[in-house]
Amino acid sequence: MKQHQRRKKSSDRLINAYLELASEQGVSALTFDNIGLRAGYSRNLAFQKFGSKSGLLASVIDHLHDKMSERRQKQNLGALTGLEGLLLYCDVHFAALEKSADMKAYFILMSESIAAMSEMREQFVGSHKRSATELMRLIRLGRKDGSIRKDVTVDMAAQIIGTQVIGISSQYLIEPSFNLKRARKELHILIRSAYGTDKDELALSKPAETVAGR
CATH class of the missing domain: 1.10.10 (Arc Repressor Mutant, subunit A)
Known part of the structure; x- marks a missing residue:
């Protein structure tokens, strides 16, 4: 080696x-x-x-972002519309939360940073901005390919979707009986309803390609 x-x-x-x-x-x-x-x-x-512990946390956050990006790429992200990419983003996140201890650890660390009002908070602010950057990329792609409405405000839509993912994840970790699969399906409906176009509705009426967790 x-x-x-x-x-x-x-x-x-x-x-x-x-x-x-x-x-x-x-x-x-x-x-x-x-x-x-x-x-x-x-x-x-x-x-x-x-x-330092701060340096280690930064490396941990980078590691998790890289892993999630790899998982999305393995689901053929590059072949999807912007709207489909948004749904895949949510699905990959929830699948990791359900099946891996890594995402559980992330939310434990984030919660601690809030409770303790520690300097760790800034690292999570940066992490969420990094997530928002990817969501904005997908929204811009969707506006370009016609799967997302042209009048959608890119940055605000990214923030709203990001906070919904965080909220659902937190509820799942707090409440063991919380139905994550139903929440994921409902989030799909909300995203399509809020940001989708007629073109997306036409795509739904045709046999769809498999997207992880859909």
Whole structure:
């Protein structure tokens, strides 16, 4: 294994250890000692790689965004209309929330940053702006390809969809009996109703290509 591969492997193991601990035990467990031990390394390695807890959190957030982007790309995102891309964005997020501890850890960390009024909040502000950038890209694509109305305000629509995703995710984590599948379907209806066009309605009447979770 080459040196850069070893560095990436150790970083990934430390990030995964961070997410596992956050999901299982909460923020109080996120010490460099615990993270290093869970990953099979020393405390010093975690500190040397990331410099601080803030630096580690930044790497964790980048890691999660990259993973979600990869999952969307695997669902043939490039072949979809802008509106279909928005629905896929929501579906991939909810599938990860339901099946992976990573997204649970993300919301635990976000909630802690709000409750503690900590400097971590700025990292989540940046994370949500990054999500909004992708949503705005899809909305602009939809306005161009005709699947989204031309009069839709790009930035506000992105913020509204983003906050709906955050709210549904939070409710799912708070209330174990919350029906995530029904909420996902309802969100599809709301997005289509609020932003879709007649062209989108015509597409619905034809055999649709498979989109994850739809």
